[in-house]
Amino acid sequence: MSAPSKTSPSLVLESVTVKFGGLTVLDDLSLEFGHSPISSLIGPNGAGKTTVFNTFSGIVEPTTGRLLLDGEDITGRSPIDIARAGVVRKFQVPTVFHGITVADNLKIAVDAPRERSLRQQEGSAQSWEPTDVAKQFGLMSKMNALASELSHGERQWLEIGMAFLAHPRFLLLDEPAAGLGPEESTHTADLIKNISEHCKTIVIEHDMKFIRELGGDVTVLHQGQLLRHGSMEEIESDQVVRDVYLGREANA
Amino acid sequence: MTVIDVNVEQDSTVEVSKGKNGLVRTGGAVAALVGVLAILPSVLSPFNLIFAAQILIYATVALSLQLLWGRAGQLSFGQAAFFGIGAYSYAIVGTRYDIGGWLSVGIAVAVPVLMAFVLGYFLFFGKVRDAYFSIVTLAFVLIANQVVISWRSVTGGDTGLTRVPGLVLPFGAFSIDFSTRNGRYYLAATVLLVGLLVLLWVRSSSFGLVLEAIRDDENRAAFLGYNTSWYLTAAFTLSAAIAGLAGGMFASVSTLAAPDMLDQFLSIQILTWVAIGGRNYLAGALVGTVIMRILSDQISSFLTDSWPLVVGLFFIIVVLAFPQGIVGELTRIKNRNVARLGGRRANVSPK
Ligand SMILES: Nc1ncnc2c1ncn2[C@@H]1O[C@H](COP(=O)(O)OP(=O)(O)O)[C@@H](O)[C@H]1O
Ligand SMILES: [Mg+2]
Numbered sequence: 001m002s003a004p005s006k007t008s009p010s011l012v013l014e015s016v017t018v019k020f021g022g023l024t025v026l027d028d029l030s031l032e033f034g035h036s037p038i039s040s041l042i043g044p045n046g047a048g049k050t051t052v053f054n055t056f057s058g059i060v061e062p063t064t065g066r067l068l069l070d071g072e073d074i075t076g077r078s079p080i081d082i083a084r085a086g087v088v089r090k091f092q093v094p095t096v097f098h099g100i101t102v103a104d105n106l107k108i109a110v111d112a113p114r115e116r117s118l119r120q121q122e123g124s125a126q127s128w129e130p131t132d133v134a135k136q137f138g139l140m141s142k143m144n145a146l147a148s149e150l151s152h153g154e155r156q157w158l159e160i161g162m163a164f165l166a167h168p169r170f171l172l173l174d175e176p177a178a179g180l181g182p183e184e185s186t187h188t189a190d191l192i193k194n195i196s197e198h199c200k201t202i203v204i205e206h207d208m209k210f211i212r213e214l215g216g217d218v219t220v221l222h223q224g225q226l227l228r229h230g231s232m233e234e235i236e237s238d239q240v241v242r243d244v245y246l247g248r249e250a251n252a
Numbered sequence: 253m254t255v256i257d258v259n260v261e262q263d264s265t266v267e268v269s270k271g272k273n274g275l276v277r278t279g280g281a282v283a284a285l286v287g288v289l290a291i292l293p294s295v296l297s298p299f300n301l302i303f304a305a306q307i308l309i310y311a312t313v314a315l316s317l318q319l320l321w322g323r324a325g326q327l328s329f330g331q332a333a334f335f336g337i338g339a340y341s342y343a344i345v346g347t348r349y350d351i352g353g354w355l356s357v358g359i360a361v362a363v364p365v366l367m368a369f370v371l372g373y374f375l376f377f378g379k380v381r382d383a384y385f386s387i388v389t390l391a392f393v394l395i396a397n398q399v400v401i402s403w404r405s406v407t408g409g410d411t412g413l414t415r416v417p418g419l420v421l422p423f424g425a426f427s428i429d430f431s432t433r434n435g436r437y438y439l440a441a442t443v444l445l446v447g448l449l450v451l452l453w454v455r456s457s458s459f460g461l462v463l464e465a466i467r468d469d470e471n472r473a474a475f476l477g478y479n480t481s482w483y484l485t486a487a488f489t490l491s492a493a494i495a496g497l498a499g500g501m502f503a504s505v506s507t508l509a510a511p512d513m514l515d516q517f518l519s520i521q522i523l524t525w526v527a528i529g530g531r532n533y534l535a536g537a538l539v540g541t542v543i544m545r546i547l548s549d550q551i552s553s554f555l556t557d558s559w560p561l562v563v564g565l566f567f568i569i570v571v572l573a574f575p576q577g578i579v580g581e582l583t584r585i586k587n588r589n590v591a592r593l594g595g596r597r598a599n600v601s602p603k
Contacts (some may be wrong), residue, residue, distance in 0.1 A: 057475060083477035091475075097468040100461065108465050111458060112476040166476050 009070050010034035010199055011056060011087065011170045016065030017053055018224075025051045027224040030064070033170065038196040038216030041204045042235075044244065047221040049204045053172045057089050069169075082117050084232060086169030090176060092204075094155040094223040098148035102139055103160060105147050106130035109162035128198075133161040135192060153184040157191065164195050171201045177210045187215035208236075278452060281535070285448075286489045293434055301433065305440035308600040309502045312447040314525045314537035316494035319451055321523075322531040322558025323460060324487040325467030325591055326381065330389030333396040333523045334364040334492040336514020338499030343413040344406060345508035352417055360500020361493050368492030372485040381470070390516060397515045412510030419504045436505045443501045444522070447494045451534055454490070521548075524567045539579055 011033045018026040025048045033039050041049050054060040055067060058079040067075045067086055074083060077085075097105050111129055134140045137157040142150060156176060163171055176192065177185045189210055194214045194218070195201055205211055211218060211232060220227040222244050228235055235241055292304055317331045342360040345351035351359070375388060400407045407413065418431020419439060430439035454460040465473045466480050474480050503509045512518065521544070529540020547566065552559035574581040 080474050080477055080479055083475050088477075089475060091472075095469050095472045097465040097472065100464050104461055104464075107458070107480075108461060108473070109476055112478060114477060162476070224433045 009169050010068070011200070011202075012066075012068040013052065013055065013062075014066040015066060016055060016062040016067070018048075018055060018060055019063045025224050026055065026062075028223075029224060029226060031193070031219060031226065033202050034200050036217045038193065038201045038203065038214055040211045040214060040216060040218045041202060041221060041230075042206070042208075042211060042218060043221035043227070048224040049221055051175055051224075052192050052221070053089055053202075053204065056082070056087055056170075056172060067084070083101055084113055085174065086114065086167060088163045088166045088168040088170070089172035090159045090163045090174060092174040092178070094152070094159050095130040096150075096155055096158050099146065101144055101146055102134070102150070103130060103143040105158060105162055106133060106165055109165040112166040114167045128165055130165060133165055136194065137161045138187075149194055153180050153188075156180065156188065157222065158186075160191065160195070168199045171195065174200065175204055175206065177205060177207055185210055186213060220222045256273045277386075277537040282448070282452070284443075285538075286445070289444075293437055298433055301437050303438040303549070305505050306502065307542055308440040308444040309498045309505065310522075310525070310545060311538050312444045312498040313495045314412050314489045314522055314529075315444075315447050315451055315534060316498065317522050317526050318531060318534060318537040319454060319463075319494075320487055320491040321526060322533070322536075323454070323467065324463040324484060326484060326488070327386045327523070328389040328488075328491070329386050329516065329519045329523070330392045331491070332514055332516070332518035333389075333393040334368060334495035335499035335502070335518070335522075336400065336509075336511075337364045337367060337396065338496030339503040339509040339513045340400060340407060340413070340499075341496070342500035343416040343503045346503075347413050347415065348406075353421060356419070356422075357497070357500060360503075361496045364492040364496030364499070365489055369485065370491045372488035372492075376484040376488070378482040390519070392532065393514070393516050393519050397511060400511050400514055407509075410511060411515075412508055413503075414508045416503050416507045416509060418507065419501070430504065439501055440505055441500055447498065448534065450490075450494065455534065459483070459486070459557045524563075528567055528570050528577055529580035530574075530581075530583075532576065533579040533583070536577045536579040540577065543578070 011236075013029055013031045016029050017024065029052075031052065041052060043049055051060060055062055058074075058077055058081070061076055065075075066073055066157050069082075069087065074082060074085065097108065100108075107130055110128075131140070131143075134143055137160070139154065139158060139161065143156065147155065149151075150158060156179075160173060160176055163173070173192065177188050180188060185207065190213075192201060192203060192214060203211075203214060205214075215232070217230065218232050219229045220235060220241050227244065228238055228241050230238075289308075293301055296304055313331060313335045316334075317328065320331075321327045335412065338360040341363040342356050345356050345359050371388075371392065375385060380388060390435070400412075401409055403409075418429075420427055420429050420431060429435050437494075455461075462473065462478055462483055466478070466483055470480050473483075502513065513543065525535050525540040525544045527540070528544060529538065530536030544563065548559060548563050551562050555562060576584065
């Protein structure tokens with residue numbers, strides 16, 4: 001890496017267009033994450049939020065445009081390389097290793113291979129141990145249970161915990177509160193706030209209350225384009241956003 | 253909030269043998285196995301002892317499939333190919349070039365290993381998985397079988413190679429003669445124990461853990477940064493190494509290499525042994541092989557032609573009744589009883 005990160009880390013989409021056949025899913029989109037410890041990505045269904053994460057994690061290659069991590073061009077790198085560079089994601093549908101124990105799930109995450117520069121970085125999540133995370137996430141009593149025996153909420157927490165243990169520089173969480181009750185949802189928001197003190201965290205969510213609890217800055221996506229960027233207060237009082245998104249949610 | 257998961261029932265039988273308890277239990281089981289293996293020569297007739305030796309080697313190849321199928325989640329129809337290539341490698345260097353001892357053992361392992369590495373590399377890095385992987389491995393055993401039958405000058409064609417020399421292994425000033433009647437049995441027992449110890453090591457290693465993770469969700473493992481294709485290639489190669497060792501020693505024990513050691517029928521039999529015993533368990537491969545080999549032998553003694561039909565039927569019934577195999581079913585019953593008796597299963601949380 002050219003510039004050892006004295007500056008704060010950054011994850012950038014630069015004029016990225018993603019097309020699937022004739023369908024333009026991301027439309028000349030430029031986004032920058034890293035200023036704020038925690039950022040939310042919102043927008044109506046089909047706006048392209050998951051596709052942004054898919055692009056960041058190397059599943060989808062941009063038709064045009066570039067992907068930058070700390071200023072370095074990582075366009076076209078494989079998902080494995082991108083994970084090793086410290087961009088770690090949680091999937092929209094919780095995915096954990098169901099046939100092994102919770103402890104083993106966490107062990108695999110903390111043992112995940114990483115670029116040397118990332119191992120040496122200070123102040124990242126690298127010093128965390130599985131038991132620390134299990135305590136934080138209320139999974140201590142489940143360490144010897146198979147992941148398949150967990151409730152939906154516990155599985156969400158396990159996957160978030162795994163992603164956090166895997167030495168992330170950027171943690172991408174796709175709908176971490178999906179399918180959770182109100183209390184579990186609040187608990188999850190608290191967990192993510194704690195995490196974001198250790199690594200940059202980007203969250204896709206639908207639940208406005210959840211986003212409000214998280215704080216941080218908000219990016220609104222609409223039809224593959226950037227609609228607005230700002231604080232939650234600014235976004236909520238924005239008439240355009242209300243029209244395309246919040247209003248629609250209120251009607252739904 | 254709970255999402256009902258249809259896999260829970262199945263998964264609750266997966267072995268959890270970590271920690272100190274698991275280690276003690278595993279050590280005890282291995283010691284018991286060694287004890288049984290040591291007693292057999294004094295209780296079995298010479299004929300049955302060679303039969304037992306063959307079962308032990310078949311069990312080794314079943315263990316090698318368990319690694320690939322049970323642990324890594326990739327079902328290979330090609331296990332007999334590596335077994336047979338090991339057998340032919342050993343037999344060819346022994347009968348044609350007079351090569352024996354450690355070198356012949358090394359060759360019986362190295363040839364299948366090289367082939368498995370090349371095949372596995374191109375398959376796994378070519379994103380071939382699951383059913384497609386199984387089909388390619390089936391094609392591989394069909395091709396290998398055809399080669400062995402056609403390449404008469406080297407392989408002896410349909411009749412194969414006979415009068416394959418037994419194995420004598422030098423250890424410094426000493427040497428052990430594995431070519432005597434009892435020696436052949438002890439060779440088979442050693443092969444089984446070597447294969448078992450290697451696979452027990454895999455089970456307790458982080459390599460084995462990552463294989464299980466890949467089996468459960470390969471994408472999740474890759475998005476954590478694991479190069480899953482390398483892991484699968486390594487598992488495939490290790491599996492072929494053990495199958496090749498078993499095959500080479502089978503040629504030594506039975507003093508021949510024949511095309512039926514390298515055909516799809518044997519591959520499918522290996523698969524049935526693992527499935528019936530329980531593919532998630534090392535013990536399953538052992539138990540399944542012993543039961544199925546003895547059953548096949550007994551039935552074929554009075555149903556000379558139709559025994560595969562009966563054995564096949566038995567297989568279908570057991571697998572339908574116990575999808576997780578015999579050892580899987582026993583584990584489930586044990587876990588349920590422990591839970592019912594108010595004790596706590598190792599993997600049930602106190603809450
Ligand atoms: N791999 C794909 N192939 C074709 N279309 C896709 C693919 N992935 C996403 N899309 C389409 O792109 C649009 C945006 O999807 P997505 O990014 O998942 O939206 P969001 O997460 O904001 O709900 C949708 O119309 C979806 O159908
Ligand atoms: Mg989405």
